[in-house]
Amino acid sequence: MTQPILIGGEWRPADAVSNFQPLNPQTKEPTGEVYPVSSVSDVDQAVKIGAEASEQLLSVSANKIAQFLDLYADRIETRRDEIVEMAHRETAYPKETRLDGIELPRTTDQLRQAAKSARDRSWTQPVIDTKANIRSIYAALEGPVVVFGPNNFPLAFGSISGGDFAAAIAAGNPVIAKANSSHPGTTRLFAQEALAAVQDLDLPIGMVQLIYRTYHDVGERLVSHPLVGATGYTGSRSAGLVLKNAADRAGKPIYLELSSINPVVILPGALQERWEDLAEEFVSSCLLGTGQFCTNPGVVILQKGPETETFIQSLIQRFRDAPVGTLLGEGVEKGMVAGVRALRNAGAELLTGGQSGGGTGFCHQNTLLQATGVQFLAKSETLQEEAFGNESLLVLVDDLDQTCQVLRSLEGNLTGTIYSAQNGTDDVAYDRIAPILRRKVGRLSNDKMPTGVAVTPAMNHGGPFPATGHPGFTAVGIPAAITRFAQLQCFDNVRPSRLPAELEDENPLGIWRFVDGKWTN
């Protein structure tokens, strides 16, 4: 039986144009469930009901929205084993060390952080000019937020459980979740709990809705629908750009996380000082989650020299020795094969790996490639294309000048990392390259690999195009991520009794506000 979709508070059959069966990546066998590909009519109905919910939510208190997020987090924990089991079956991620140990707690923590922000209202950033009697806050959008979740974080960036979902809800928006096709069952379990929390609290039934898959034309209609508020998308660059184009033309905000190779520069002094530690750090970061991290270190820039040769030999050995993880699906495996082929065609030399297989289910050998700085500069467009998975490209540069040139040739990325010597010998080099790398990336790290993305207020999980669609926004980090799904509302000479509580003279909520040029609470 084809799984129903969640529209208007009810699980009902999709108006399906076709079906699909997710595979267990470890066995390559169907999980046994069948999911629908939704038609225009499903999408139109979801949007219509979402728009009604968007208006209904105007009279729901922020406290109640916070309650929803907290209750939902509790319900997820109650169903923890089942969710983890299903996610393991659909993604092959290890249960203890990933799904249950890291990703599920991260998911509930995000929901609870979002609840706290929804409750304390500081995310609305009230600004008050008392003399002019002009006041402003951020507030929910008109219309539901559409969330497309990625394949690589079935829980913490799941379309109905992850960061974009939590942020959109915290701002007071309903969400139409579009499940990632690689883990629809996991998404379904989340949606059941989200709906139950909505019902428990008697919230608008259209506050959370779920569809599973659409073809491009229907996806384009969804993100550009006149009644939609905005979209959050995390996924492949090609599909993302199709949606971006549709949303942009309709004037609908769309926040995208598209691709990133997360350049890492290891300066000569750092290599001399602690190459074995760096080899260990890099290899575990690059192979973490079978390399399927948005912030996976996909390019490492090293200066030629004998230490570098030793370092590379060590990396090769470690890549060979490390177990080959299972990939999320056939598409990822094929993408890696194509990506490695493209890199080799552009002149990159294969150091180890390079073939499908080597492990269980959908998989690809741990793969390391190498190119010179001259080669990279000659074909920088192709050589910086992401090959999503357990792969990385080493770029061997002649000198610091060439490092600068390579960095200048980079597109926008989520992260950039510089390792330098503790003893100061790399400091001159750091000062030259950091300003160049700084503007190419959302987050600049020193002496640590980029894979960890802490959920804290100062985090920026964003970056210049094509890493994302706009260099001023972050998808992780609360409250900053919330304001993406909000509109700026100014109140000019509005009578005191009509102001939202956030803007009342007395500050009844006791929140942080920028009043006449000073932050006070």
Place this chain on the structure above:
Amino acid sequence: MTQPILIGGEWRPADAVSNFQPLNPQTKEPTGEVYPVSSVSDVDQAVKIGAEASEQLLSVSANKIAQFLDLYADRIETRRDEIVEMAHRETAYPKETRLDGIELPRTTDQLRQAAKSARDRSWTQPVIDTKANIRSIYAALEGPVVVFGPNNFPLAFGSISGGDFAAAIAAGNPVIAKANSSHPGTTRLFAQEALAAVQDLDLPIGMVQLIYRTYHDVGERLVSHPLVGATGYTGSRSAGLVLKNAADRAGKPIYLELSSINPVVILPGALQERWEDLAEEFVSSCLLGTGQFCTNPGVVILQKGPETETFIQSLIQRFRDAPVGTLLGEGVEKGMVAGVRALRNAGAELLTGGQSGGGTGFCHQNTLLQATGVQFLAKSETLQEEAFGNESLLVLVDDLDQTCQVLRSLEGNLTGTIYSAQNGTDDVAYDRIAPILRRKVGRLSNDKMPTGVAVTPAMNHGGPFPATGHPGFTAVGIPAAITRFAQLQCFDNVRPSRLPAELEDENPLGIWRFVDGKWTN
């Protein structure tokens, strides 16, 4: 002789594909100056030099950028008479009551507010998580900012003197100004002073550049150029959407202010209470600057009834009695003729005016039209098209329900206004319509016309599409307007000596920062 353009610190002949001669709107005669239409090669050169300046500005202190903005404001005042004279000749705006009395002081005030923000650094919104050692700020973009100024504010929104210019410079970006073709001479005088200030302070020569006009394909190339940081555009919707499409496809941020009819709802109790005051307020707001304000009240929603009839008769009389102002140019006059024709074709009834002429130079009679709520709902798309100038459409609704329907049918606008009785008789009606109008507009006003746009921190001169391109940004109001031209930069575990001063532990600048969930300075 064709006027030269300003590229790389030098006034040099354009590589012109053609020329144009601005007209004096009062005499319809050429002002006597000839300006070039720039080719791709002008644009490419400006962008290349602007990109160099963008990198050079990384090593210029914020204080020096602030000094530039202050010095530039001083220089503008020194040349005040000449600028006002030229702007008067090119726009026909009155000297005393507009250009010298209001717009020039507003311009220098904005530049000085921007200087203050650039100096005090609070606009960078530092966030620090001490435990995780993650920190973030907003910082200048990579690449120059392109500014397209509108026709209607030759000084305060001029491409090289106005709000977008001040904001982009304050963030640390160079600017490539694209002059509005209706006042190129005014823009030239500003550019001379801006360049002189750059030279006086020995700043990067590519920090301010100026071209005059481009055809669409060259404009598209400019905003989508790989080396450009972002664009600010204020102008017509049609040209703006062409540029938006090009910039969006290239992943380049573009901030647009496109069009707005600024709906005004006058509730029955307010009319009963003070209709003569309202008539006076509305007419002077609607005809201010010959109606050429982005926030001009272009639609007024009134409930049918005897008071409304009296009110309308009074408006008609006042529109007839008021002098007919000169419009900014032939294009505006033709646009009004076409706009009024489109409204009439859609069923609007002409109450007064409706023809070209009636004053000096390019002009059009003060024009008032009327449609019923039923008519508006039947053709809401056409009836809410902006007819830029001294024109407004009255919409006569049957009841409160119809008011709600009319408001629901509106596109995004910069402002929305509600007049209600002081004695509370309109309060129930207010509570029904305000939530609907609220989400359609950037700024909601009570009991005052929308034309005044105070330059204060809480101002939102923005709104949902198609008023602008994104509902979260404002073009007026410092510091908020500055962050548009910035990227979010996160520093993860970056060594203390390498942090920007804004993020150092000790807060050496004494600025407002969000540290571990609290604002402190």
